[in-house]
Amino acid sequence: MSTTPPIAMVEQTIATAGVAGDRGSRKTTRIKGYRAGFWVYAGLAVVVLSAVFPYYWSFLIGSGDASTISDPNMSWIPGGNFIANAISVVNDPAVGFWPALWNSIFSSTVIAASVVVTSTLAGWAFAKLRFRGSKALLIFVVATMAVPMQLGVVPLYILFSDLGWTGSIGAVIIPALTSAFGVFWMTQYLQQTVPDELIEAARVDGASMIRTFWVIGVTAARPAAAMLFLFTFVGAWNNFFWPFIVLDRRDPTLPVALSLLQSNYFVDYSIVLAGVLLSTIPLLILFAFAGKQLVSGIMAGAVKG
DSSP: OOSHHHHHHHHHHHHHHHHHHHHHHTSOOOOTTOOOOHHHHHHHHHHHHHHHHHHHHHHHHHTSOTTSTTOTTOOSSOOSOHHHHHHHHHHOTTTOHHHHHHHHHHHHHHHHHHHHHHHHHHHHHHHHOOOTTHHHHHHHHHHGGGSOGGGGHHHHHHHHHHHTOTTSTHHHHGGGSOOHHHHHHHHHHHHHHSOHHHHHHHHHTTOOHHHHIIIIIHHHHHHHHHHHHHHHHHHHHHOOHHHHHHSOTTSOOHHHHHHGGGOSSSOOHHHHHHHHHHHHHHHHHHHHHHHHHHHHHHHHHHHHO
């Protein structure tokens, strides 16, 4: 029998849902009988201000000089030294900004991509395949999230030291290639999104398990996979503890490199906070490009549900 009918049905269903999601996203959804009042907007304003204020404070200090943070009469209007402070961070030979930036981009991208691939495969297996011990194995995977990373640092460092991997960026990437949270995330999403009847229809029509996973599972998992990629990338980008231990100071990631700005007897916080803001720019760019796709993916998934 041909595999075309169920596969075509799946693709048509997903495409129709995507179009419906795009149309729905252009409309304003209003619950009948309810209108947002003053306290709703006041609460949203508090949330927005709480999120924006740390960035403004960092920019305020980063645009001043060394005496700005200790000035009791500090102005709430930013100064004009931010570009000069940012250039000082970039050109500081002790920091090595550009190699550290590349290390962060490379390691975060590889880690996030690997977590998405392995979590999607494992999530599909736990959600839609039947094999002995699947529930016990899933419980074990989830239980590993309760173990703090700090408990495994010493044996992990000894292992990497014996292998001669300390000081290389691979020592940061390899331990983070899989994620128990990612497996749990994708398992729950695929269980709720993909109906078993659709998989059975594909099997009856002769589709192999790999074909079924590629067309049905991967397509359905795109919204969750995009969010998992973003969360994992941000977590890997901001990771300081393990890279600080295992990497050489001559070849660090960006958070470790910026910590070197505080290694002197006198800490110029205008330089430090200018460097912190520079380190957030790639994340803001990522959110700017991925935000619309994430929202459209979530809306499409909601329509399909």
